[in-house]
Amino acid sequence: FMESIAVAKVYARRHRYEVEANRELVGLGAANVASGLFGGYPVTGGFSRTAVNDTAGARTQLASIITAGIVLATIAFLTPLLYSLPKAALGAIIVMAIIGLIDVKEMRHIAAVKKSDLIGLGVAFFATLALGIEIGILVAVVASMLVVFARMSMPHTAVLGHVDGTTNYRNVERFPEAHTIAGVSVVRVDAALSFVNASPVKKLLVGTARDIDTEPRALVLDASGINDIDATGADMLDEVIADLDDMGVLLHVSDVKGPVRDVLRRAGIWDELGDRVHASTYDAVAAITDDQIGPAVGQRSRGIDERETEPSSAEGPELAAH
Secondary structure, three states: OHHHHHHHHHHHHHHOOOOOHHHHHHHHHHHHHHHHHOOOOOOOOOHHHHHHHHHOOOOOOHHHHHHHHHHHHHHHHHHHHHOOOOHHHHHHHHHHHHHHHOOHHHHHHHHHHOHHHHHHHHHHHHHHHHHOHHHHHHHHHHHHHHHHHHHHHOOOEEEEEEOOOOOOEEEOOOOOOOEOEOOEEEEEEOOOEOOOOHHHHHHHHHHHHHOOOOOOOEEEEEOOOOOOEOHHHHHHHHHHHHHHHHHOOEEEEEOOOHHHHHHHHHOOHHHHHHHHEEOOHHHHHHHHOOOOOOOOOOOOOOOOOOOOOOOOHHHOHHHHHO
16 A cells, blocks of 8 residues: 555646545455455555656556456466566566655755755655665665654744734844843743653753743743643643742743643642633743733633633622623
8 A cells, every 4th residue: 555655646736636545445355355356366456557658648546457357368378488588678668667656856856955855855765766665665664654754743833022012022043133131031832742852841940941931930831832741741731830840040931732631630730730820822921920900800811711711700800891
């Protein structure tokens, strides 16, 4: 299936149509079941056979039926004429057909867009040459998974600063004009929190908190880039809260996505944070520095917690109006 879907995607991109991997898998499975019932060969799509068909102008499944008929006719009537055909001649036909699959232009494009993607490409190319197509693709898949795990274990993080005249906080390395707030550090983590990266993220947060030496001594975790969190990630956050409390630094969290909120509630961290959860980084810093605009309202009104009901008019006209 890996070989089939890999070559299918190549020609789908080349001829501008879509390939549905699930339907391909079901089709291959059904074909192999049928083949097995009649003692046929295993069914799959191959690089060389697909390349030869494409070079010959094949566009539909009818090409396979015609090919099968020609092969049967050749076996039945032309075997003596082709029996001594050198394998080199057959190899040359395949080489000429598949040489177009080596897309140097695409390699250059990948290198220009993101050089780390060349790792999977290079592993696939050389592993296929050395070990064959099936094992080569398998090795490439494993290598790609390792690259993904490596990226997850070292997620992109940024220290944020406030852009004057706006409510925006941006990476101070990319926006030098953004300025940090005295006594408040804002850190953004752009990855799901899991067992893969829990340790380096904890080290980052605790290390950043140690550098805060002036009041109000607060660390804001901008969670806008965190789209998921597992049990290990939740435990890590709980440990960070405890470590920061020991240092006299309060952890605030902003812009928490729904699935992450659900996990934090079940882990008890949401209630532990209490009013230190904010709708945005701007709101978090404003709350820390006592620079809030307007009266305090419930978490639902501020878009923080969907479970809380809206305040009623009985709570006071000013609050209800807000």
